Amino acid sequence: MRVFVAGATGAVGRRLIPALVEAGHDVIGTTRSAAKVDQVRAGGAEAVVVDVLDADAARAAVTEAKPDAVVHQATALASMGTNLRKFDAEFALTNRLRTEGTDHLLAAARDVGAQRFVVQSFTGWPNIREGSSVKTEDDPLDPDPPAACRETLAGIRYLDKTVPAAEGIDSLVLRYGGFYGPGTSLWDDGVHVAMVRKRRFPIVGTGAGVWSFVHMDDVASATVAGVERAAPGVYNIVDDDPAPVAEWLPYLAEVLGAKPPRRVPSWLGKLAGGSFAVSMMEQVRGSSNAKAKRELGWQPAYPSWRQGFAELAQRRAP
Secondary structure: OOOEOOOOOHHHEEEEEEHHHHHEEEEEEEEEOOHHHHHHHHHHOEEEEEEOOOHHHHHHHHHOOOOOEEOOOOOHHHHHHOHHHHHHHHHHHHHHHHHHHHHHHHHHHHOOOOOOEEEEEOOEEEEEEEOOOEEEEOOOOOOOOOHHHHHHHHHHHHHHHHOOOOOOOOOOOOOOOOEOOOOOOOOOOOOOHHHOOOOOOOOOOOOOOOOOEEEEHHHHHHHHHHOOOOOEEEEEOOOOOOOOOOHHHHHHHHHOOOOOEEEHHHHHHHHHHHHHHHHOOEEEEEOOOOOHHHHHHOOOOOOOOHHHHHHHHHHOOO
């Protein structure tokens, strides 16, 4: 297949391009920066400089590429900070890419007769925060999220509603879990690794909030599977081991050779990070990967974050 990948130089794109090429596909990768063209080519793809928020430019790029499949991985996650009080503000550009950018690329894909459209989304904190600790794609999203993340959750809802319902093209939403691995904040000297090492990533309150992770290699393999097969719909792409913060965070500190994370009461966590920070630590639910394993024929190479985090033990900074 000819596969058009928007966002080829992001954390996902850098792993996805070589995986698609290895699977035998011809790949066209986009970047917003001419300075990153060589990076796209190094992965084995043709390179195109385009901003997918420019509807005419996106349409022209897709039309020229004539792809069989379009994969939308364009985000601004690399510029995100760690202030959860300003979560929506820091996510503003990514939210535009997930709404406006999706509209532009989906329309262009349909116009050129592409067979498949795949878009990046997220699972974890968007899940409804009541009932079982692990949610499937059939469970509702949070009907009353903390104020700091409402605009971002609206963007995720937009993908769930718009993409699978697109006529004339098989369209999938891949809801990835929390990223870790090369190119992410949870690897080498990434910002969250640095915070854990400096004991600036505390457990707030009970630490009962359940997180679902996914290694970047598994993100790439699941996305290749989404390009090649499966029915339109929404799929959670996570590992087999949803876990509470009070379990995974001390383990991460241990493998990093850091002191155990501090523990702070909920009221202090709210004072420092706001309601969303407390929700992330005490209330969020994890996600099930059963549908992706069943319908994509996908198995994570890292079934648990324990295996992936353990690799950091060999990658400690001097």
